[in-house]
Amino acid sequence: MAAPFKPFTDSPIAYVDNDGNPVAKMKSAFSDDDLKRLYRLMVLCRAIDDRGYIMVRQGRAGFLAQTAGQEASQIGSAFTLEKKDWVFTTHRELGAALTKGMTPGQLLAHVLGKDLDPSKGRNMPSHYGDGELNIVTPSSVVGNKTPAAVGVAMAATIRKSGQVAMCYMGDGATSEGDTLAAFNFAGVFNAPAVFALQNNQYAISIDVKHQTKSRTFAEKASAFGFDGYLVDGNDVIACAEVSKFAIDKARSGGGPTLIEFLTYRYGPHSSADDDSRYRKKEEIELWRNTRDPIMRMRKYLTKQGLLDDASEAKMQEEIKHVVEQGLTEAEASPLPAPETVFDHAYATLLPHQIDEKIEIFGHA
Amino acid sequence: MAAPFKPFTDSPIAYVDNDGNPVAKMKSAFSDDDLKRLYRLMVLCRAIDDRGYIMVRQGRAGFLAQTAGQEASQIGSAFTLEKKDWVFTTHRELGAALTKGMTPGQLLAHVLGKDLDPSKGRNMPSHYGDGELNIVTPSSVVGNKTPAAVGVAMAATIRKSGQVAMCYMGDGATSEGDTLAAFNFAGVFNAPAVFALQNNQYAISIDVKHQTKSRTFAEKASAFGFDGYLVDGNDVIACAEVSKFAIDKARSGGGPTLIEFLTYRYGPHSSADDDSRYRKKEEIELWRNTRDPIMRMRKYLTKQGLLDDASEAKMQEEIKHVVEQGLTEAEASPLPAPETVFDHAYATLLPHQIDEKIEIFGHA
Amino acid sequence: MAIETATKTLTMVQAVREAMLEEMRLDDTVCILGEDVGPRGGVFLCTEGLYAEFGPDRVIDTPLSEAGILGGALGMAMNGLRPIAEIQFIDFLFPGYDQLYSEIAKIRYRSAGMFKAPMVIRGPYGGGVRGGVYHSQSPEELFAHIPGLKVVVPSNPYDAKGLLISAIRDEDPVVFLEPKRIYRGVKNEVPEGAYTVPIGKAKVVREGSDATLISYGAMLHVALEAADRLAAEGKNVEVIDLRSLVPYDGETILTSVKKTGHAVVVVEAPKLGSFANEISAYIAEKAIEYLEGPIIRVASIDTSVPYNLEKYYLPDADRIVKATKKTLEF
C-alpha cells in the first residue's frame, strides 16, 4: 500500500490550521457527514469529561484523568475502526472508548464504579473497557499493554480474522521496555497493529525533553523496521486520515504503524495532580485558547458551510440531554454486590477462596 | 568531537579486507606496537578459549560459551579502556576480560569454579568478572545489565570521575526491554557509555531476521537520540578505532554511542547447544576459513612487514607457555571452602542465615 | 482420569512434548511461542519436531524478550488462541514478570470476566544441574502469591503429561514448572493419547503413619530417598506429592497430618518466604491439635544459588532425615 503521507517528517501532518483553514494539498476522504460526526464526538467527549470532573469535585469519584484537549487524536484514531477490531486503552482514553461505542451511561457508571460499567467498577476511574467492543479494560501500568496488543494482532493474522489492534499510549510510555520490546515483536511478526501515541508533552511532570533524546517519538518506529508518522494531534481530520491509512494498511497485511499525535492536556495529569508545580499557566492558556481541537473543527465546519449557529446550538442541546440521561442511568445503576468481590479471580472459585468467602460472608 | 566516521551506514566500517589489504581512506592511529599487541591478544584469547573447550570435553567444566570468531570486536573494543573504566560483560566476553587485564590463570580458574577466580566460582563458566578491574561479574540474564552500565556512567558524570562504561551485548540482547529502556536513559542523561553490540548473527538459533526488522542494529541508537556505527567486527583495527573514538567521545562529555560489530561465532551457542539444528556447516566454514579476524590481522601485519614466520612462531610458543602456566595456577587453586556458601549474600550474615549455617555446618 | 491404553516409557521432556503434540493435534487453537522453540526444538528439545508438523504459525520462534513472549501470549489468548509460552529457563521469566503479575493474572478480574487468559507458561526450573545462579532457581512462590494464576509442578513424566494437558485446557493461566534436574533421569510409563491429571489434587506416593513429608517436583525424589533411609531405621513415613501449588490440596495434607501427627515440608527454594510456609501455616491453622512436634521446613539456604558449592545449598536426604527425626523425637 503506497503511503499518501511521508513517514518520519519533522513537522506534523495537518489538514486544517488553527483558524479552520485547509492547509493540506490532499483533500480529506471523509464525507461531510463523517466530519460532522467527528465534531459531534469531540463535543460529546468534552461534555462527558466535564461531567466526570464535577463528580470528582463532588467527592463522588475518587479519581479522574481528564481527556480535555486530546479529543482529536483519540476520536480521529478510533473513528474508522470496525467493531471486531481491538482497542487497548490506557488511563485517559475516554474519547477512544466513546468512539468505539461505549455509551455515556457506561462511561459515567465507570467513573462511579457502578454495575453498569462493563468492568463492574473493578478499576479506578478513567480505565475504560468493554468486552462486547473488544476494548480491553486496562491496567494502570504505563507501557505494559503494548505486548498484549501485539499478541492480539498476531492472533488476528494467524486466525485470518481481519482484525486490527489499536494500541494507545502516551509519550511517557515509550520509555518503558515493554513498549519497545513489543514494537520489536510487531516489526518481526508484521503484526496488524497501530500504535496511537498521544504526545501530550508531559508524563505527569516530566516534559518530553526529559523523556527521550530522540527528536520525535514517531521516529522510534524506524528502530523496529516500520514507519512512524508525526501528526498534528489537534487536527481531527489529519488524525482520522492518517489513522485510517494505518488501519487499512494493517488490515491488508502491511504491518504495524506508529503514529505520534502531537497534542496537549489542559487539566493536571489527574485529579490527584498539581500541575502548577511544573508548567506555566500561559502554556496551558496558549493551547486551550488558540489550538483547541474542537474550536478548530468548529471553525473549519463553519467556513465549509457545514455548521451554523442554529445547528451548533441544537447539537449542544442534544448532547447536554444525552449526558444527563447517561448520568441518570449511571446513578440508577447499583454497586455490585459485596459477594462478587470473589468473582472472576479465576473462572471458578478455588477451594481456598471458598474457605475465605465462607469466613467473610458466611456462605460460599 | 567531530566524528571521523559516518554513523548509521549500511555497510560496515573497515580498515582491512579479508586478505589483509588496507581498505580505508583513513589511516589507523595505532602504533605498530599497538597493532602487534592487538594481534597477540587475539591469539592468546583463542588459545584460552580452546583450553576451556578441552576442559568441557574432559568433563572438568560444566559449561562454556566460546568466543572463537569474535576476538576482534571484543579485544578491539576493550583495547583503549583505562583501568578505572567499567566493563559489563555478558556470557561470552573472554576477549574483553582478557584485554581489560584478567590473567589466564584467573580466566581458567573461573572455568573450573576455583578460588583463583575473582568471583570465586560463584557463577557458571564464561561469566567473567573482577572487582579490581571494574569488570562486573555478569548475570546470565540477557540484556538486563545495560541499565546498570548506564547507572555507572551516570555516576561517573555526577562524580566527575572521568570513567567510561563499556557495555557488551549480543544481537539478541537488543530485543529485551531493559536494553532499550537503558538506551533511552543513556540518551537523556548523556551518559558516558559505549554499547558494544556483537552481532554474531544468531541468538542461539534465532537469526537476525527473526530478531528484528530494522536493517541494522546500529540504527536503533537513533531512536534514543545518539549515534550508532556499523563496524566490520572481524577487523580488529576498525573495531579498536571506532571504539576509541566512542570511548574518547564519552569521556569528554559527548555522550553515549552504540557500536554494532558484525561478526560470527564458530562454535555452537554454548557447550550445551547443537547448532547443526539451525545453521549450515558451509556458513560456518565460510566465516572460519575466509573471514577469520586472527588470520586477517596476521596477513595484514605480514604485508605491513610487522610479522614474519619467526616472530609468529615465537609468539605462539610464548602463548602456549602462558596458557599452560595459567592452567597450572588454576588447577592448583582450591575450591572455595564449603562454609563460604553463606558469604556475601549480605554484607554480614543475617540471624536466619546463622541458624541455617549452624544447622548445616554445626557452627556459625 | 487416565484412559488405560498402550503406554510407553518416557522421560519428562518427552512427556511434556507429547502433551503439547496431542493437544495441538486435537485443538488447532493451541500454539507454542518462545525462544528457539522452532527448528531448534527448544534448548531441552521439548518442542522437537513440532515446528515441522505445525509450521511457523503454531510454533513461533520469537525475538529475545520474555515480556514480548508473555504479553504476546496474553494477547493471543485474549483473541481466541490457547498459547503455550515457553520460557527457556524460568530464571529468565523475570524481565517479563510484570506481564504475569499485572496483566496475565489480573485481566479476568479487572475486567469482571469480560476478558480471559487461557494460557500456559511453562519452562524448566530448579537446580542440581550445575547451572549457576541463573539456571537453577526455584521461584514458584513468586508465582503462587499472585492471585489469578495457577501453579503446577510435576514430579514424573506421567503426571507431567496429564497435568500439562489439564493446564492447556484450563480457562485460567497456569504456570507449569518442570524440574529440569529430573527432565531425563526419572522415567515412567506414560499412556499414549490424551489424558488428564486434575490440577489441585495431591497424591500420596508413599503411605506411612509416623510422619508426613510434603513435597513436589525434584525434591519429591529426595524426600522419597529420605523416607527409604528412615524406613531402614524403622520410621514409617508418608510422602505426599503436592503436584499443584495453586490450588493445593489441603484435604490430603490434613488427612495425613492428622494421622501421623508430624509434618515436614520440603522445597527447593530458599527458605525465607518459600512456599513451604504456606503449607506449614495451613497445617498450623487447621490441624495444630493433631501435631506432636514442630512443623519443620527443609529448604535451600537463604542465598543465591552458587555454581560450585551447590551441594551445600540444596536440601538433601540428610537434612530431611534430620528434620524428620527432630520432629519425631520431639
Added chain:
Amino acid sequence: MAIETATKTLTMVQAVREAMLEEMRLDDTVCILGEDVGPRGGVFLCTEGLYAEFGPDRVIDTPLSEAGILGGALGMAMNGLRPIAEIQFIDFLFPGYDQLYSEIAKIRYRSAGMFKAPMVIRGPYGGGVRGGVYHSQSPEELFAHIPGLKVVVPSNPYDAKGLLISAIRDEDPVVFLEPKRIYRGVKNEVPEGAYTVPIGKAKVVREGSDATLISYGAMLHVALEAADRLAAEGKNVEVIDLRSLVPYDGETILTSVKKTGHAVVVVEAPKLGSFANEISAYIAEKAIEYLEGPIIRVASIDTSVPYNLEKYYLPDADRIVKATKKTLEF
C-alpha cells in the same frame, strides 16, 4: 538509639522526606532518582524542596522506566553513590522486577563480595485509598523471598525516619515500603536531626498476656484497633510491630508467643503465599509446644484489589477480633 533532641509532629510523608534531607546533607553521595521526584517533589511530595536544595545531579527526574530507575540506581551504587530509587507506587516496580531479582539482590553474592549495591528502593504501597488494583497492592512477600534484599515497613513517622536513615546507611539493598494509607493520617513526635532505628528489631507496641498479634505497616493500626476491642471484652492482647521483614526479629516473636500461647498474624497481602506464612511457619517450627490454639493468618482475600469493593477485600478489626477469639477459644 534515638538521640533525644527537639522533636516536631510529623506525618509519615514528612518523616520520609526529613530522613532523605538529613542524609543528603550529611553525605553527598546520597542521591534520589525516580519519576517526578524533581520540581514536582514526588506525587506524594516526599521529595518536596529537595531538588531546589540539591539540584538535578542529586535529585534526578528520570524517564518513565522502572527498569531504568532500578538498574540505573544499581550502577550508581556500584560506582560510589548511595542512591534512593523512588518507585511512584510499588505496584509499578514490576516492569523493573528483574533488576531487583536478578541484579540488585545478587550482585554481591555472584561476585563474591567484589561488587555491592548499597541502595534504597522506596515507595508507597498498600490499599485503603480507593486506588484500584494498581495503586493498592502489598507485594512485600515478592521482595522478602529474594535473598540479598532487606525489607522494611514502618508503621509510624518516628520509625519511618529512623528506619529510612538506617536503610540509606546500610551496605545492602533495602526495600523500604511506605504504607500510603497512613502517609498523612498517623502522626507522631519525630526528633530533629539524624537518628536510626535498627533494621531487624521488632517492637512490642502493646503488652498483653492472652494472645500475640503480629503485624506491620498500616495493618498494625488495624491490629491495635482489634486489641482495643478485645480489651473491652477482657482479652489482654500483645501487639508486635515487626518493622522489618528481612531480617525479622524472631526472638521478640518467640518471647511473646511463649508467654501468650496464641498467635495471630495480620498482613494486608492476599493470604496465599503471604509473608504471614513465614511468621506462622517460624512459630510452628520453634515454639509449637507453647501454643494453645491454632496460629491464624488474617489477610486480604485471594483476588486482585477491587476498586469499589475494597472494604470486603482488606482485613479489618472485625476479622482480627474473630480470628483472635477463635484461637483463644480453641
